[in-house]
Amino acid sequence: MKVLFVHPHGSNWLGTGQDISAIFNLMPPLGMMSIAAFLEARGITTEIIDCYGTPLRGEALAAEILRRQPDAVGFSCTTSSFLEGYRIAELLKERRPDLPVVFGGAHACSVGVALLDRFPAIDYLVIGEGENTLYELAAAGFRNPAAIPGVGFRRDGCGTLAAPRELIADLDTLPFPAYHRLPGFPRRYNLPLFSYPTAPNTSVISSRGCPYHCSYCDRSVFSRGFRFNSPEYIVEHLAYLHREFGIRHVFFYDDLFTFDRRRVERLCVLMEERRLPVTYNCIARLEHVDDELLRLLRRSGCWQVNFGIESGDPEVLKQHRKFYGLDEVQRKLLMVRKAGLRVKGLFMIGLPGETEQSIRRTIDYALSLPLDEINVTKFTPFPGAPIYRTIGEQGTFTEEWPLMNCLNFVFVPHGMTREQLEGLYNEFIRRFYRRSRIHWGYTKMLWKSPHSVAHFLRHLPAILRFEREQKW
Missing domain, CATH: 3.40.50.2300 (Response regulator)
Known part of the structure; x- marks a missing residue:
């Protein structure tokens, strides 16, 4: 077979x-x-x-x-x-x-x-x-x-x-993914530019599910519980990647890498004890981090932490996810920077209930935060997300599946136009990245992420051509 x-x-x-x-x-x-x-x-x-x-x-x-x-x-x-x-x-x-x-x-x-x-x-x-x-x-x-x-x-x-399938209770019973079945792995695969210190690198998922109830998240595959690999399993996984493929950096692509504090603390201790030559990035929620945990992450090889901030407008946030005070976000991000970690903010534009004013508040707020880089997605109402059931009541939704990739505005909130959203999106990117502080940050990447620089220069003509097309 x-x-x-x-x-x-x-x-x-x-x-x-x-x-x-x-x-x-x-x-x-x-x-x-x-x-x-x-x-x-x-x-x-x-x-x-x-x-x-x-x-x-x-x-x-x-x-x-x-x-x-x-x-x-x-x-x-x-x-x-x-x-x-x-x-x-x-x-x-x-x-x-x-x-x-x-x-x-x-x-x-x-x-x-x-x-x-x-x-x-x-x-x-x-x-x-x-x-x-x-x-x-x-x-x-x-x-x-x-x-x-x-x-x-x-x-x-x-x-x-036929019948619902029960979830796998113990993820440690699963073998490591079949990396050997990918031609060109790891050479052909690469994490986002300037999001890693060294190569070769790859992504790893060490947990499944999420207990939170954000309006825009589809949890139809792994459900809303939270199951995870043990710290011992994760360390062996990283050791395998380093031994068999030379991997030197990974991105833990878990939605909630830091959700179970005891797991993360034990993992950090094991990575220090093993002196594993693999650094990593992770995604965290702001309410999960504090000075002690950040010090552990840093000592165990963490290089960058990504945070889902989504919006700088409190009323928009309250509609779509568990609310976290915007002043507290600033304090926590400063804490991360003080620990010596890079910080990436994840934002979303075009959520139901947004206006031009609320999006401009998000842009101004993002520029005030101590972020090294951002990722801005275009809100997409996926069929498995809670918001999908009522999306037609909250704006204009063009359900063209090939365009539903978080890179197109298939949904336009009431009172806005697609042209407005595109203009604000481009303004967000332009204003954030065309600042001297950000330019200096990328200049320092010449020695912090040399592989990114080489990869960037190799493909510079394609980047310039794309930028001209987008009129940023």
């Missing part, structure tokens, strides 16, 4: 112009790789085609899949990549009608079995965590899906779910 996994490219930029994003930020498809490793550990052969790392699309991708002669094909799709993945599934079914085609990932889990009523080239859906579900489906020869929890299938022509 051979299962071939496909990570389709989809739409990853602004709808027009060159897509330069994969040049400067390409992370491996960890969810798919975890399932592949789980199947391999149980005797099933797997292969992976990551269309970001190995650019293949359309007929060429379908031909490559068929050339490898798999017994089944599994697609992992976001909302923006789903339709491209489905076009490949249609091509496969035209040439091999008997080939089982399975879809999983965020879009399949959030939309659910209704997809089977509209997209006939899909045979099965994996709803929720995929390791046990896909293994049991493959072990059964892709027959009798009604007996396998977590499988979406057709009964009398209509999509139905």
